[in-house]
Amino acid sequence: MKTVNSTARRNMTVQKRKTFIVCVLSVIALLALCVRVGYLMIMCSERYSEQAQQLHERERDIKAARGRIIDSTGAVLADNKTVCTISVIRSQIEEPERVIEALSSTLGLSEEYVRKQVEKRSSRERIKSNVDKETGDVIRNLDLAGVKVDEDYKRYYPYGELASKVLGFTGGDNQGIIGLEVSYEEYLTGTKGKILTLTDAKGIELDGMGERRREPIAGSDLHVSIDINIQKYATQLAKQAYETKQAKSVSIIVMNVNNGEILAMTNVPEFDLNEPFTLTAQYEGQEVTQDLLNQMWRNGCINDTYEPGSTFKIITAAAGLESGAVTLNDNFSCPGFIVVDDRKIRCHKVAGHGAEDFTHAVMNSCNPVFITVGLRIGVDRYYDYFTKFGLRQKTGIDLPGEASTIMHQPDKIGEVELATISFGQSFQITPLRLMSTVAGLINGGTLVTPHFGVMAVNEEQGTIEEFTYPVTEGIVSADTTDKLKYVLEQVVENGGGKNGYVEGFRVGGKTATSQTLPRGTGRYIASFLGFAPANNPQIMALAIIDTPQGTYYGGQIAAPVVRQLFENILPYLNEIGYQ
Amino acid sequence: MAKKQVQIRHSRHNMDYVLLTVVLFLVVFGLLMIYSTSSYEAGDKMGDSAYYLKKQMQSTIIGFVGLVIMIKLPYKHLQKFDLMAVFVSIVLLFLILTPLGVTRNGASRWLDFKIISFQPAEVAKIGVIVYLASIIQKLETLGKNVIRTPKGLATIMVPPAIIAALIYIITKNLSSAIIIMGIAVAMLFVAVPDYKWFVAAGVTVLAAAAAIVFYVANADAASSGFRLARIRAWLDPESYSTDEAFQTLQALYAIGSGGIWGKGLGQSMQKRGFLPEAQNDMIFSIICEELGLFGAMTIILLFVILIWSCMVIANKAVDRFGSLLVVGVMSHYAIQVILNIAVVTNTIPNTGITLPFISYGGTATLFLLAEIGIVLNVSKSCK
Numbered sequence: 001m002k003t004v005n006s007t008a009r010r011n012m013t014v015q016k017r018k019t020f021i022v023c024v025l026s027v028i029a030l031l032a033l034c035v036r037v038g039y040l041m042i043m044c045s046e047r048y049s050e051q052a053q054q055l056h057e058r059e060r061d062i063k064a065a066r067g068r069i070i071d072s073t074g075a076v077l078a079d080n081k082t083v084c085t086i087s088v089i090r091s092q093i094e095e096p097e098r099v100i101e102a103l104s105s106t107l108g109l110s111e112e113y114v115r116k117q118v119e120k121r122s123s124r125e126r127i128k129s130n131v132d133k134e135t136g137d138v139i140r141n142l143d144l145a146g147v148k149v150d151e152d153y154k155r156y157y158p159y160g161e162l163a164s165k166v167l168g169f170t171g172g173d174n175q176g177i178i179g180l181e182v183s184y185e186e187y188l189t190g191t192k193g194k195i196l197t198l199t200d201a202k203g204i205e206l207d208g209m210g211e212r213r214r215e216p217i218a219g220s221d222l223h224v225s226i227d228i229n230i231q232k233y234a235t236q237l238a239k240q241a242y243e244t245k246q247a248k249s250v251s252i253i254v255m256n257v258n259n260g261e262i263l264a265m266t267n268v269p270e271f272d273l274n275e276p277f278t279l280t281a282q283y284e285g286q287e288v289t290q291d292l293l294n295q296m297w298r299n300g301c302i303n304d305t306y307e308p309g310s311t312f313k314i315i316t317a318a319a320g321l322e323s324g325a326v327t328l329n330d331n332f333s334c335p336g337f338i339v340v341d342d343r344k345i346r347c348h349k350v351a352g353h354g355a356e357d358f359t360h361a362v363m364n365s366c367n368p369v370f371i372t373v374g375l376r377i378g379v380d381r382y383y384d385y386f387t388k389f390g391l392r393q394k395t396g397i398d399l400p401g402e403a404s405t406i407m408h409q410p411d412k413i414g415e416v417e418l419a420t421i422s423f424g425q426s427f428q429i430t431p432l433r434l435m436s437t438v439a440g441l442i443n444g445g446t447l448v449t450p451h452f453g454v455m456a457v458n459e460e461q462g463t464i465e466e467f468t469y470p471v472t473e474g475i476v477s478a479d480t481t482d483k484l485k486y487v488l489e490q491v492v493e494n495g496g497g498k499n500g501y502v503e504g505f506r507v508g509g510k511t512a513t514s515q516t517l518p519r520g521t522g523r524y525i526a527s528f529l530g531f532a533p534a535n536n537p538q539i540m541a542l543a544i545i546d547t548p549q550g551t552y553y554g555g556q557i558a559a560p561v562v563r564q565l566f567e568n569i570l571p572y573l574n575e576i577g578y579q
Numbered sequence: 580m581a582k583k584q585v586q587i588r589h590s591r592h593n594m595d596y597v598l599l600t601v602v603l604f605l606v607v608f609g610l611l612m613i614y615s616t617s618s619y620e621a622g623d624k625m626g627d628s629a630y631y632l633k634k635q636m637q638s639t640i641i642g643f644v645g646l647v648i649m650i651k652l653p654y655k656h657l658q659k660f661d662l663m664a665v666f667v668s669i670v671l672l673f674l675i676l677t678p679l680g681v682t683r684n685g686a687s688r689w690l691d692f693k694i695i696s697f698q699p700a701e702v703a704k705i706g707v708i709v710y711l712a713s714i715i716q717k718l719e720t721l722g723k724n725v726i727r728t729p730k731g732l733a734t735i736m737v738p739p740a741i742i743a744a745l746i747y748i749i750t751k752n753l754s755s756a757i758i759i760m761g762i763a764v765a766m767l768f769v770a771v772p773d774y775k776w777f778v779a780a781g782v783t784v785l786a787a788a789a790a791i792v793f794y795v796a797n798a799d800a801a802s803s804g805f806r807l808a809r810i811r812a813w814l815d816p817e818s819y820s821t822d823e824a825f826q827t828l829q830a831l832y833a834i835g836s837g838g839i840w841g842k843g844l845g846q847s848m849q850k851r852g853f854l855p856e857a858q859n860d861m862i863f864s865i866i867c868e869e870l871g872l873f874g875a876m877t878i879i880l881l882f883v884i885l886i887w888s889c890m891v892i893a894n895k896a897v898d899r900f901g902s903l904l905v906v907g908v909m910s911h912y913a914i915q916v917i918l919n920i921a922v923v924t925n926t927i928p929n930t931g932i933t934l935p936f937i938s939y940g941g942t943a944t945l946f947l948l949a950e951i952g953i954v955l956n957v958s959k960s961c962k
Contacts, residue, residue: 010772012902016894018769019906023890026913027883033920034879040834040924041872048835055832056848200619201852 057196057212058205064190065153066174067219067456069167069181072263075228078167078181078273081156084136084149085129088118091204093146102142103127106135124205130154155181157273163231164270165299166399166452177276178297180222180452183398187456187465190219220456220464225261230254230569234264237561238543242268245548245557251301251431252544252565257439257537260448260469262397263569267300300546302395302402305428309514310365310554311529312424312434316374317362317487318441319385322480325376328487330358338368340419345371348513362487363495365511367423374422375415382418383410388475389437389447396449396470397432405429424514431527435542438529440472442488442508442537444481447472489534499559500530502566508534509562511554516547523547528558532570539573541565594650595958598888601881602936602951606639606944608878609937616850616865617858617939631858631939638941642948649952650959657953658900661713665738668706671699672745688750697942700746700755705946707739707759708907711766716900719770726771735770739763754932758914765910766903813928827925829854830864834875834924841871858939860931863923878937882916892954895961905957908950 040048069078086107093099096118104114107128117125129152131139140149155170168179175189176182193216198206238250254264271280276297283292298304320326336352337344347353347367353360361369374382386392386407394402406428408417420426432450440447449469456465476484488508491497497509509530516523526548531540543561551557614632622628674680674690681689681696688698714734718725725731740763743756768777795810812823820828833849836842847868850857857865867875889909896902912935919934921927933940935947 012899014772015769015899015902015906019890019893019902019909022765022769022906022910022913023886026886026910026917029913029917030879030883030886030920033917033924033926034876036924036926037834037867037875037879037920038872040831041837041839041867041875044831044835045838046835048832049838052832052836052848052853055853056851198848206851 056198058199060150060195060197062150062193062195062213062216063153063174064192064216065218066155066170066190067184067188067221069188069222069224071224071226071228071231072454073228076158077163077224077226077228079156079158080153082133083129083152083154084131084133084139085152086127086131086136086139087124087148087150088127089124089146089148089205090118090120091146093118093144095144099144099147102144103139103147106139106142107131124148159228159232160272160274161270162228162235163226163264163266164273164276165267165297165301166226166265167273169273169276178401179299179399180224182400184222184453184456187222188219191217193217218459220458222456223454224452225256225263225454226265226452227263229572231264231266233568234541234565235266235268235270237565238266238268241543241545241548241557241561245545245550247545247549248547249300250543250545250561252541252561253301253432253435254539254541254565254569255435255439255450257443257531257540258446258448260436260439260450261454262450262452263539265299265301265452267298271296299399299401300431300544302397302399302430302432305403305406305430306525306544306546307425307428307514307517308431308434309424309512309525309527311438311510311512311527313362313365313370313422314438314441314484314488314510314529315385315389315391316370316377316422317358318389318476318480318484319377319382320358320373321483322385322476323377323381325381326358326373328357328359328483332356332358332361332366332369332372334361334364334366334368336368338371338419340371340375341415343416345419359487359490360495362510363491365491365496370422371419374418379410379413379415379418382421383413386421389440390472390475391429391433391437395430395432395436398451398453398467398469402432403430405433424512428517431542431544435529435540439531439537439540440475442481442484442531442540444478445474445476447475485534485537488531492530492534496555497528497530497559499555500528500563500566502532502563502570505532505566505570506534507532507563507566508537509559511559513552513554524552526552526554526556526558528554528562530559530562530566532566538578539566539570593959593961594955595888595892598885598892598951598958599955601885601888602948605878605881605885605936606642606948610635610639611844612862612866612937613858613939615845615869616847616862619851620856623852634941635939635944638944639948641941642945645945645949646952646955649949650955652956654901654904654953654956655898657709657904658713658716661710661717664706664709664713665742668699668703668742669745671702672742672749675699675749686751688752697945698750700750700752701942701946703742703746704755704759704762704911705950707742707762708766708904708911708950710738711735711763712900712903712907715766715770715903716898719899727773732767735767736763752931754918754930757918757930758911758932761914762907762910765914766907769906770903809928809930813925816925823929826854826861827922827929830861830923831925833857833861833864833868837868837871837875839872841867841869841874844869860919860933860938861923862938863920863934866937879916879920882912882935886913886916889954892958892961896957897960897962901957901960905954908954911950912947 065080068076070076100114100118104111117127136149166179168181169177170181171177176185194214196212234252234254238252242250251267255262269280269282279288279292280296286292333355334347334353336350337346353364353366392405394404417426436450448471451469453467455463458464485508488510492500492507492509496511500507500509507530509528512527514525516525525546527544529542531537541562543558545558548557613635617631618628621630675687679690680687681691683689689696690699718731739759743759746752747756792810795807796814808823812819816824816828829849833854847865849868850865854861886909889905893902893905915932915935918932922929922932933943
């Protein structure tokens with residue numbers, strides 16, 4: 001008994017010690033867990049809070065205002081209109097009947113529709129979007145519990161059709177689709193803001209938990225070189241020609257010869273930028289397809305190529321004068337045709353121009369003379385000049401979709417090809433390509449990049465960027481420039497470009513009448529390229545009438561268009577002191 | 580007669596009021612947190628935001644009745660219930676298989692006697708504690724080192740093992756089985772003078788666990804089953820955020836977003852449907868979110884005081900039986916608190932264990948309070 005007792009006592013002591021051990025081990029475990037909890041709540045707090053926050057918050061975007069597009073006179077060509085989206089939050093509605101009544105009457109919606117939306121078992125239901133601001137304000141002022149009026153921006157073009165193919169328009173997400181809206185997307189587009197609302201796991205917004213807002217940042221305004229007055233007038237002239245000549249299209253481009261700024265660019269028929277998905281009159285009766293829309297949006301000035309015809313003789317003349325292959329006083333004789341490689345190429349004057357010097361050959365636009373000059377220059381040199389004048393490259397204009405030059409491979413150019421190239425046939429370039437090369441030839445030899453974008457201006461930071469464009473100097477000598485200016489002024493004063501003459505101004509230019517491809521369809525493209533003042537060129541204009549009915553000679557139908565344009569814009573430009 | 584009266588007066592004086600206060604605080608705090616965590620979901624699903632609070636208050640009241648009975652009833656009477664406790668536990672477990680058994684949330688863990696329904700596993704926990712305390716005491720009186728004979732060991736360990744196995748097989752409740760085995764091992768450890776076997780067993784268990792984890796971490800994800808998927812989810816909760824680790828990750832979000840001072844009582848976001856049934860196993864994470872590190876530490880500290888008080892009472896108990904009862908209760912609390920917090924903080928793989936006195940659960944609350952009654956009863960007659 002005694003042993004049992006003493007054993008029990010001993011065991012009791014052991015038991016006490018071991019109970020203590022169990023307890024201490026448990027306490028150690030709990031303290032370790034304290035450390036673990038502390039680690040999670042201090043070291044991992046940021047990570048988990050952030051993830052939890054993302055889980056709890058529902059985001060609603062606040063659209064940022066897109067930057068405006070502003071012309072050189074300060075006129076806003078592309079603007080934003082505030083529109084409202086009306087929605088209801090079911091859980092917050094206090095007087096459903098009043099809400100249904102008010103919304104259906106102010107928004108002009110049927111009562112059943114509004115009732116269905118209001119009574120739908122969802123947290124937030126949209127009633128109508130793109131509601132104009134006035135109506136939105138009316139609804140907001142009714143102060144109905146549970147009705148939300150969210151403001152939103154919609155692109156708006158105050159001048160409708162004006163410069164539609166240049167400006168472009170935006171899509172549903174306010175992103176640029178064509179034109180400058182695409183090229184300057186990164187400047188124009190703003191940064192979306194966010195409204196973050198706390199919701200429970202089912203996405204129901206929690207009342208009284210507040211919301212976080214991140215304000216949107218508006219996009220930068222794009223200032224362009226377009227002058228709205230010139231653009232309007234050019235468009236008006238183009239429309240006139242389009243209608244009277246029942247042409248397929250009429251393009252007019254007005255450009256600063258010295259820096260490449262484009263003051264106007266129109267390609268009639270234009271389309272309404274506020275309704276870019278509605279086909280215009282010339283597509284009447286056709287179903288809306290993406291193909292037709294793309295056709296309608298196409299800017300013929302840069303997206304399409306053509307055979308320039310006689311206006312290209314400026315390039316041959318420049319190459320001839322620069323290479324020394326010809327001088328202004330060289331004498332030629334035109335019998336009405338020329339034989340190249342036993343092929344007979346006719347002059348447009350079947351009887352021939354007879355004896356003439358090079359100046360007169362330019363004034364007469366005499367094909368045999370230019371073929372002769374071309375052949376004197378030779379294939380290799382001609383091709384080098386073609387390249388040097390930038391004709392094989394795109395102009396680099398700040399519009400999307402510029403077409404490339406379609407030209408023979410150098411090893412495929414024989415005498416016949418060279419002959420046709422010399423007077424502007426058998427290859428294709430865009431109207432703008434022709435224009436910028438000629439600008440470089442007459443401005444003293446500086447090849448400029450035609451462009452619209454001048455600068456991007458941000459409301460907060462001011463001017464964030466003044467755009468600069470690549471320039472290639474010395475494509476021709478000053479001497480050649482002077483001679484070109486002289487002969488081209490002669491063309492307008494006394495030659496084939498007489499209809500381009502403007503009283504009181506010195507104008508230089510060249511006409512062209514080119515056949516459309518394929519040949520032999522009897523369709524022509526009439527064009528005139530003019531610049532002023534002839535002795536110190538500042539402004540250049542190109543008018544192209546595609547497939548006119550009736551008279552189709554460039555000198556007779558395109559030159560008057562440029563004359564009328566110059567008659568109006570030259571005094572205007574003097575008045576505003578343009579360069 | 581006079582002597583006995585003195586003893587009683589004396590013993591009343593000795594009752595551990597600190598322990599009682601801590602428990603009362605935990606119970607009240609638990610009710611508060613149950614209301615805070617469950618009201619949003621309860622209001623949504625049951626139409627009564629106080630639904631869970633009311634049910635928990637009912638069980639708490641019954642629990643306090645049990646507590647008072649256990650304080651009044653001299654604990655020595657429990658000694659007679661040794662085999663009875665095991666028998667009752669086993670019978671109740673088998674009853675789950677009869678029509679009396681109820682399946683809730685996909686688990687058959689309840690018995691429904693119309694007036695009262697409860698989980699037999701919770702009864703088994705207290706049953707095992709009573710059985711072991713009583714049988715160890717009896718083996719002790721049989722002679723020196725009887726416990727350490729194979730027969731003695733078998734007498735001690737086989738019934739708890741059977742009960743744990745039944746719980747796992749019948750109710751699929753791994754955590755209750757683990758708790759019961761844990762209690763048994765702890766009481767055996769305390770009862771015998773040996774260390775090395777326990778250290779060896781502990782090391783073996785740890786090594787086996789490490790081996791399994793290592794195996795799972797390197798195994799092909801598709802080839803392993805449900806239990807192993809839990810281990811994978813534990814190792815990398817963010818990759819299993821939609822299934823196995825969903826609850827764990829949501830709990831971590833709650834804990835992490837609490838910070839040092841918490842969002843304030845009632846301000847939890849995670850309880851708003853993100854962490855389903857937050858009032859059950861994961862309630863500690865909501866405590867962290869609402870009351871911050873400060874609140875979490877306070878709760879852990881209260882449990883430390885609770886366990887420490889039990890140890891003090893166990894070591895002051897006048898007899899072996901009383902002491903062992905308290906050790907059993909102490910290890911029960913310790914195991915559950917440690918495992919619960921470890922699970923919630925993703926320290927160990929997820930297994931459903933409730934936090935004593937705080938988590939929602941009727942049966943558990945009743946028996947936890949009854950166990951405290953036993954401890955307080957023992958404390959009355961401490962030296």
